[in-house]
Structure formats: structure tokens, C-alpha cells
Amino acid sequence: MTRWALPVVLALALVMTGIWGYNQYTLNRQYGIHMDNIYQKSFYDLVASVGSTEIKLSKLMVSSDRGQHIRLLTDISRQADYAQTNLSQLPISHTAIQKAQKYLNQLSDYAKYLNNKVSDGKIITTEEMDNLRELYRNAVRLNADLVRLDKEVQSGKAGWREIAKKGKSTFYEASNDLVTKQFVEIDQRGIEYPTLIYDGPFSEALKDRADIKGTVISRKKAEEIAREFIGSNLVKEIRFSSEGSGEFSTWGFDVTLKNYDHPYYIQISRKGGKVVNLIGQYKDGTPRLSVEQGKEKAAAFLNEKGYANMVPTYQQKYGSVSVINFAYSENGIIFYPDLIKVKVSLEDGRILGFEARNYLMAHKERDLEEPKLSLEEARKLVSSKLELLSARLAVIPTDGGNERFCYEFKGKYMGNLYIVYIDAMTGQEADILQIIDTENGFLAM
Amino acid sequence: MSDRNRLKIVSVLAAFLFIAAALNAYYTDRSAAEAAALGWGSSGDKVNEIQSKLKQWGYYDGPITGYYGELTYKAVRLFQQKNGLKVDGIVGPETAAALGINLGGGAPASSASAGGGGNQNDIYLLARVVHGEARGEPYVGKVAIAAVVLNRVRHPDFPNTIAGVIYQPGAFTAVDDGQINLTPDEESLKAARDAMNGWDPTYGAIYYWNPATATSKWIWSRPIHIRIGKHVFAK
Incomplete structure (x- = not known):
């Protein structure tokens, strides 16, 4: 066996x-x-x-x-x-x-x-x-x-x-x-x-979009700007991280804050010494502020940092944070290429992020011609199916990096929200956007 | 060899084959069961449903985010404990039944579109690449990896969709070795979302590599934009 x-x-x-x-x-x-x-x-x-x-x-x-x-x-x-x-x-x-x-x-x-x-x-x-x-x-x-x-x-x-x-x-x-x-x-x-x-x-x-204009600043100066931007009273330690090139030349810093466990990262342009972006880490918590309050915090922050005439255009909410888009506005015309995004914590109102690349590249003195079409004439060109909610003049960016001067009409059709752009010079329908209103994202009217 | 012995051999062989077949079936079944369970890192409408149910019944006091994170995990464990279920923090068929939720056979990612910030599926896919490629990197390094994917989508030398860029053969090691299929952690999801919202610490970079391990000569000929964490980023 x-x-x-x-x-x-x-x-x-x-x-x-x-x-x-x-x-x-x-x-x-x-x-x-x-x-x-x-x-x-x-x-x-x-x-x-x-x-x-x-x-x-x-x-x-x-x-x-x-x-x-x-x-x-x-x-x-x-x-x-x-x-x-x-x-x-x-x-x-x-x-x-x-x-x-x-x-x-x-x-x-x-x-x-x-x-x-x-x-x-x-x-x-x-x-x-x-x-x-x-x-x-x-x-x-x-x-x-x-x-x-x-x-x-x-x-x-x-x-x-x-x-x-x-x-x-x-x-x-x-x-x-x-x-x-x-x-x-x-x-x-x-x-x-x-x-x-x-x-x-x-x-x-x-390919060859212009760098930011302005005088070149030193690393020391950039560090000061970063400290000032985040708030000198909040910063515990600020450390040089790396230089950046590409579309912009930048100085980058790692920042630790007082009474806050998560690091921040900030990039300052070498030319002109502008804050290009700020990325703050956070942990999800319980939101205590309303979306509306978050928007006010972000708007106040922009104002304090010297960005005047910025109006909120779109807002998103993820867990306990909100991201708000702001565009530059002058004489009732809104300039979408001049875009700044601000991320704010709805837990304590802390600013968690800032992104101004588009604004820094696009913002300039613009010499707009008078619109050839009146608001009334443009309104007639919008489909009558749309129930109009609001209208204003707007400058929108095109795919190729140019700008187009338009009338902007917001309206409703079959329960959905649409934005229709009519070229203020030619009367052409330049673009139609459908706004998908979800729990997370909504349009600032 | 006697007939009895031959019989023995045959029966032992049959037993082995049976075990092999059973093992095979077990593994196949298990992967099917996994697909229909929700756990840490899952997101979507079903997670929304779980969170609201748990909130209603007082197990969960966090926000309804549609994302299965630490808070949801703890609440599910508490729920399982109180209801005599297996305490594993995963919403499988039994826990789902106890919650009164139908899991269905669908993938955990939701198909809801979120406007402006991009499609939820795209964010989830992006988060998986970030998780596979940049674990252990600082948060900014994760945002940077996600930004590179999006910069490739906009670049004429690369495919024009997020999935096209990610699944281009050989493009990402995490895709080649299957690490992309791991469930992304919360930080990767946040990084993916930030990149989708326009944050790009690399200023338009379309390549990145780890200088300690990169062997390609060609890649070093690219103009480097910035160094973040272990990676350098270039155009």
C-alpha cells in the first residue's frame, strides 16, 4: 500500500x-x-x-x-x-x-x-x-x-x-x-x-502665447509676495520648492501654516511678481457655511488681493469645498477670458486654492467697438422657444485663443438652462451652452 | 496494478480535477461579486443613496458627497455591527439588502455629468491614473500628473480624449502593470478634480519622468518645465 x-x-x-x-x-x-x-x-x-x-x-x-x-x-x-x-x-x-x-x-x-x-x-x-x-x-x-x-x-x-x-x-x-x-x-x-x-x-x-509682462523679481521678493498673499499671520514656514518655466517662469514655494495640518503650494510669476496659482491640501469635513456664504468669502478675498470688478459666474460644490469662477467685468460687459478660480472651504471659510493663469494671460485694456446690433435686434435672433431670463454683453474666448464680442442670453427650454451667444457685430449665433444644473454645479445668475 | 488501484487513481485524479474546477469557479465568482460591491473609494449615485440612508437612520453625520470615504466607511461598519452583519466596511449584497438598496450589476462609478467641472467618469478615470502613477508623491505632484493627462488631450501629438490618452499603449506604467485598476484614494480624486478645474502647476507640460529611473535618451532632450516631488515635467 x-x-x-x-x-x-x-x-x-x-x-x-x-x-x-x-x-x-x-x-x-x-x-x-x-x-x-x-x-x-x-x-x-x-x-x-x-x-x-x-x-x-x-x-x-x-x-x-x-x-x-x-x-x-x-x-x-x-x-x-x-x-x-x-x-x-x-x-x-x-x-x-x-x-x-x-x-x-x-x-x-x-x-x-x-x-x-x-x-x-x-x-x-x-x-x-x-x-x-x-x-x-x-x-x-x-x-x-x-x-x-x-x-x-x-x-x-x-x-x-x-x-x-x-x-x-x-x-x-x-x-x-x-x-x-x-x-x-x-x-x-x-x-x-x-x-x-x-x-x-x-x-x-x-504655441507662442505671451508671458506675463513686468519686471523680473528675485526669489526673496517672490517669497514676500507669497507670504503676504496667504497672510503673514497664518504662515508658519515658507520654503523654496522649485523654479518653473514653460508658459510662465515662476518661483514655487512649499508653505506650512499655523494651526493647520496640511501643506500649501504657491507659484509666483518671475515677471511682474503675480500669484499664478495656490494649491492647498485639506481634509473633508462637515460644511458649516452655505454655498452663498462661500461665494462671499471668495469675493471678499479677491477684492482684498486687489482684483477689482470680478463677478462670480459659476460655482461648484464638492463635499466641504466650493470652487467659484470669477470673470472680469467693466461697464456692464463681462470678459470671460479674464478668469480666476477660487476654492474655499465651507467648513471654516479658509481659502484653499487660487488659479489666475487665464486672467494673467488674457487681461488687458481692450478697445471694443460699439456693437453693430442693439440688444433688441440681437434678442430677435435668439430662438423664440427659449424663455429668456437675462441678457448682457459679454466677451467670450474662442478655441483658437481669440475673443468674440457677443450678447449673452440666458434662458430656459423644457426645464433646461441654456446660454446663447449672439455676435454683437454680425448677429451670428456664436455659441450655445447647456447648463447641467446638478447638486454640485450651478450658474451664478 | 490491480483494478482496485486503478480505480483509486482515477478517483483521486477526478477529485483533483474537481478541486481545480471549483477553484476556477470560485475566482470567477469572486471577481463578479467584487464588481457589485461598494467600498472605500467608490463614488456615484449609489454611494449617495447609501449615505442618505445611513444619515436618515443616524449612523452617518457627514455630508452627502457621493464619495465613499473614511466617514462613510465608519458609518457602514457601525451599521453592520448593530445589525449583526459581517463587519467589513464594504456594502456587498447583504449589507445592501439590509439598507434596502439595490446594487445592480453596474460599475461603481456614476455616469452623472457635472457640467463645468467635467464628467464624473472622467474624473474617476483620471483619479485612477493619479493613484497608480503618483502614490507617495506630494499633493501638488498628483495634481501635476492629472494636468499632464489633460494637457495631452489638448495637444495635437496625442489622442483627443481622456481615455484615449490614458490607454495609449505604453503611455503610462500604471496602465501597463494594471495598477490603474486599484481604487483611487480620496487625495487622488481631489487632485483629479483640481486639474479638471484648471489647476496646472506644470504650465502645459506633456511629459514627466522620474530622473532616478528614466533610461530613455529621447526624454531627456525635452525642455524641463519644473520639478515637483520625484518627477520632472517637460514639454
Whole structure:
């Protein structure tokens, strides 16, 4: 009995391990094939949509019909968007597809911009046509390269699974498999296109936004400003953290407070010595102040810090804190680009956050022309379905970093709150916002 | 070998297989049960419901935030203790039944949209990346990581949605090693929300790395904006 017990147990263990191993193997294989299929699909969709944008671009250049322009531009932006989405799902390092990604994003964005223009009754200028021709040439090249790559993948010379394995840790460094090599080549030689300056979120014009103006201040001076801003009587210790560059050059400080357990972090601009942002840590507690009281605290704080004429526009509440948006206002006109956000604790009214980047970049003396439309004329352009609650003049930011002078109408339709902007010069409907009033967020009327 | 012995082997083998199958089934079941339970870090309408129920019955005196944090956890434990349930601070099927709440099979994250501050789902997803990538970093460092994700969404070289940026293959180690699936803590949620509300201590950075461990040559060619905690941020 005992003589064969051990061998049997060992044999069984071996069999079990074998079964387990085989299961793991099949499972692994299934997952591998599944991943392969997903990548394959993304790649085929990419090839198809790049091919489609190429054709649509070529048709656009010979078409002179407005309706056709609109249809083609809509298609181009949609297909380019889809191509971009699929490209970003391939397991290829970021550096190898960066340019192709940018090309597709800008193509989609530029087509949207032109579409808006044509829809508004304007025509595509010769300069814009030149840009389109250049974009088309790139689409042709990209398409040809992708088709060639497709053949190699089809013939089994290159596979996705191998790349996925290697690509894992090489997001920033192109690996040396065939597919990635091809993409690197496409990126380096295939894509050259005009610098596109237009009114859209990916416009090159947005790249060089101006730094804050003013004289450069020392670290010591910045520390004083930080201490003053938080309140000299509240600060326990203030320590230099790091310098920042980028859109702004800043001095950053870590701050500890008296009778408060959580640290603050504050950044002061080197030029002009303005507080760019303040980030305070906190622990959720029981709110004792109403949202209205929180708003008053925030408004008083801004006033005390020398930001005059700031009016609250939107307020959110999370647990025991509230974030209030303020915009600059002058002569009854509200300037949304000049935005400051203040975060206040509803537990004790403490200021927990301040963010003035937008304000610092946008705020300036503006020379506004008189509106061409009267309030009455603009009101007639708003859909009669909307039950109007209020109206005023407003300057709103556009996607491309410009500004638009509008009439702002707030109104209700079917229980929902909407804001409609009518261009004060042209009477065009510049934008419609739907306000989703939740427990957490509400509009300041 | 006699017939009896052969029978023995077969039955032992059958027993092993049965155990293996049972284990397999157990693990599958367990993950399904986990999906339908709410615990620390969960958020959404269901959490709202739990908090209001507990408040009504006097177990909870915190605010109704829709977020399952320390206060809710303590209140749930108290409720379980008083009602003879297993005291684990998790609202599973039994606790939910005792509370009179239907958990359903849905994910714990809510789909309610919150206007201005962004979609709750987006905030939760962002918080998960922050939790996976920046645990142990100062709070500002967490806000910075969330800001980088959002800066990528706005940058032409990257995908245009939060999910697209986060799940771009290889982009975040926390996504590759599955740490993104951990439940984010309260601080990560706060950091995600701050970034969504426009706080960006990195001024438009789209890359970050840990100088102690980064090996890529390319990444060091990027102009560095700022250093926060262990990470440097660059464009």
C-alpha cells in the first residue's frame, strides 16, 4: 500500500501541473490572438480612413459647390479623427507616430474650421486652398506608406504581438522591429506640411502665447509676495520648492501654516511678481457655511488681493469645498477670458486654492467697438422657444485663443438652462451652452 | 496494478480535477461579486443613496458627497455591527439588502455629468491614473500628473480624449502593470478634480519622468518645465 503511494501522488501532481500548464498555454495563446486582432483592426481602419481622406481631399480641390464643400469637409474631419484614434491605439512608440498623429489631428481640426467658415457663407481663400493642397500631398504619401506597410504585415514579415511585447517600456524610444521602423521613416521623411494658423484648438498660433509682462523679481521678493498673499499671520514656514518655466517662469514655494495640518503650494510669476496659482491640501469635513456664504468669502478675498470688478459666474460644490469662477467685468460687459478660480472651504471659510493663469494671460485694456446690433435686434435672433431670463454683453474666448464680442442670453427650454451667444457685430449665433444644473454645479445668475 | 488501484487513481485524479474546477469557479465568482460591491473609494449615485440612508437612520453625520470615504466607511461598519452583519466596511449584497438598496450589476462609478467641472467618469478615470502613477508623491505632484493627462488631450501629438490618452499603449506604467485598476484614494480624486478645474502647476507640460529611473535618451532632450516631488515635467 505505502510502497506505491508516493509515486502515485507525484505522478498525479505532474499530471495536474501538465493540465494547468496546458490551460495557461491555450489561455495565453487566446489572449495573444485576441490582442493581435484588435491591433489588426485598428491598423486596417487606419489604412482605410487615411485612404478615404486622401480621396475626399482630392475631390475638394476640384469642387466649387458650397454644399459639396460642406459634405466633403465634414467627411475629412471625421475620417481624420477616426484615423488618429486608431493610430494612437497601435502599440508603437510615441516618438515614432508623433508627427503622423499631429498631422491627422490638425487635418481634422483645419477641415472643421473651414467647414464652419463655408457654412457661415464665406469662401475658401486661395491661401487656404494652398494649405489644403499641401495637406493632400501628405495624405497621398502617408497613404502609400501605410499600404506598403500593410503588405508587409499581411505577408507575415512583421507582426503586432512582437511589437506589443517590446513596445511596453519603449513609449519614448522607437524599438527596432519592422513596423516601428517604417513608422519612424514615415515620420521623418513623409510628413511636412504648412504651419497652419487659424481659429482652432490645434492652431500653431496658440504655441507662442505671451508671458506675463513686468519686471523680473528675485526669489526673496517672490517669497514676500507669497507670504503676504496667504497672510503673514497664518504662515508658519515658507520654503523654496522649485523654479518653473514653460508658459510662465515662476518661483514655487512649499508653505506650512499655523494651526493647520496640511501643506500649501504657491507659484509666483518671475515677471511682474503675480500669484499664478495656490494649491492647498485639506481634509473633508462637515460644511458649516452655505454655498452663498462661500461665494462671499471668495469675493471678499479677491477684492482684498486687489482684483477689482470680478463677478462670480459659476460655482461648484464638492463635499466641504466650493470652487467659484470669477470673470472680469467693466461697464456692464463681462470678459470671460479674464478668469480666476477660487476654492474655499465651507467648513471654516479658509481659502484653499487660487488659479489666475487665464486672467494673467488674457487681461488687458481692450478697445471694443460699439456693437453693430442693439440688444433688441440681437434678442430677435435668439430662438423664440427659449424663455429668456437675462441678457448682457459679454466677451467670450474662442478655441483658437481669440475673443468674440457677443450678447449673452440666458434662458430656459423644457426645464433646461441654456446660454446663447449672439455676435454683437454680425448677429451670428456664436455659441450655445447647456447648463447641467446638478447638486454640485450651478450658474451664478 | 490491480483494478482496485486503478480505480483509486482515477478517483483521486477526478477529485483533483474537481478541486481545480471549483477553484476556477470560485475566482470567477469572486471577481463578479467584487464588481457589485461598494467600498472605500467608490463614488456615484449609489454611494449617495447609501449615505442618505445611513444619515436618515443616524449612523452617518457627514455630508452627502457621493464619495465613499473614511466617514462613510465608519458609518457602514457601525451599521453592520448593530445589525449583526459581517463587519467589513464594504456594502456587498447583504449589507445592501439590509439598507434596502439595490446594487445592480453596474460599475461603481456614476455616469452623472457635472457640467463645468467635467464628467464624473472622467474624473474617476483620471483619479485612477493619479493613484497608480503618483502614490507617495506630494499633493501638488498628483495634481501635476492629472494636468499632464489633460494637457495631452489638448495637444495635437496625442489622442483627443481622456481615455484615449490614458490607454495609449505604453503611455503610462500604471496602465501597463494594471495598477490603474486599484481604487483611487480620496487625495487622488481631489487632485483629479483640481486639474479638471484648471489647476496646472506644470504650465502645459506633456511629459514627466522620474530622473532616478528614466533610461530613455529621447526624454531627456525635452525642455524641463519644473520639478515637483520625484518627477520632472517637460514639454
